[in-house]
Amino acid sequence: MNKRKLLLITNIVLLLAFLTQTTTVILFQIIKSKLVFEIHKTNGLVFILALILHAYLNWSWIRVNILKRSKKPEITPA
Numbered sequence: 001m002n003k004r005k006l007l008l009i010t011n012i013v014l015l016l017a018f019l020t021q022t023t024t025v026i027l028f029q030i031i032k033s034k035l036v037f038e039i040h041k042t043n044g045l046v047f048i049l050a051l052i053l054h055a056y057l058n059w060s061w062i063r064v065n066i067l068k069r070s071k072k073p074e075i076t077p078a
């Protein structure tokens with residue numbers, strides 16, 4: 001699988017995991033269901049893993065735009 005396809009899948013998982021996290025926590029405030037809270041905890045791990053993978057796949061962008069490093073390592077003349 002190429003990087004772009006993996007990033008697309010990661011982004012979809014990330015969005016779904018985020019929506020599940022927010023929905024379950026709101027639902028938990030209303031119905032106090034143990035199952036809903038278990039979903040929140042389990043999905044929380046999926047959310048964190050997808051977040052780490054998302055940052056890893058966008059690391060070159062983060063390096064250039066956030067960490068302000070040059071795009072390619074500088075080659076020192078011999």
Ligand code: HEM
Nearest residue numbers: 018019021022025028029040041042043044045046047048
């Ligand atoms: C969009 C992201 C998230 C939101 C808005 C959110 C919101 C909340 C809120 C409001 C509570 C308190 C619920 C209550 O006691 O009434 C809570 C509890 C909890 N959340 Fe999340 N959460 C998020 C992401 C996560 C993630 C990524 C994890 C990681 C596994 C996680 C795991 C937990 C756990 C274990 C508790 C229970 C803590 C305790 O023992 O008091 N949540 N969350």
